[in-house]
Amino acid sequence: MKNNEEIQRKDKQLLSFEWVLGGIGLASFISSIFLAIPIVETNLPVAIAMYVVGFIIFSVAMFFALKIEQIAGHYQCAKCGHKHVPTFGAIFVAMHFGRTRHLRCPKCGQKSWQKKII
Numbered sequence: 176m177k178n179n180e181e182i183q184r185k186d187k188q189l190l191s192f193e194w195v196l197g198g199i200g201l202a203s204f205i206s207s208i209f210l211a212i213p214i215v216e217t218n219l220p221v222a223i224a225m226y227v228v229g230f231i232i233f234s235v236a237m238f239f240a241l242k243i244e245q246i247a248g249h250y251q252c253a254k255c256g257h258k259h260v261p262t263f264g265a266i267f268v269a270m271h272f273g274r275t276r277h278l279r280c281p282k283c284g285q286k287s288w289q290k291k292i293i
């Protein structure tokens with residue numbers, strides 16, 4: 176049985192890893208665009224392939240970053256204080272500002288800006 180401190184430590188590590196994933200995703204997406212620009216006129220299929228690969232790496236990295244965001248720690252309802260782990264779908268569509276997301280509370284049913292808490 177894991178104790179709370181160990182879970183907190185793991186969650187913090189996961190959330191740091193989320194930044195790394197986001198960075199890798201964004202970097203590969205942006206570099207694929209810049210690397211493909213010089214060959215757009217001479218070799219369009221290769222340029223398109225580079226965009227696609229860059230976008231796939233970006234999507235995969237973002238998927239795992241969001242997955243981490245969903246499972247690490249909890250979100251706390253600003254209205255009633257209830258702590259919960261939202262569904263992946265809710266995280267995916269929720270507006271966010273940093274790690275604070277606009278989510279519906281499963282307990283009181285109200286939408287609020289909910290902070291991530293470890």
Ligand SMILES: [Zn+2]
Nearest residue numbers: 252255280283
């Ligand atoms: Zn609530």
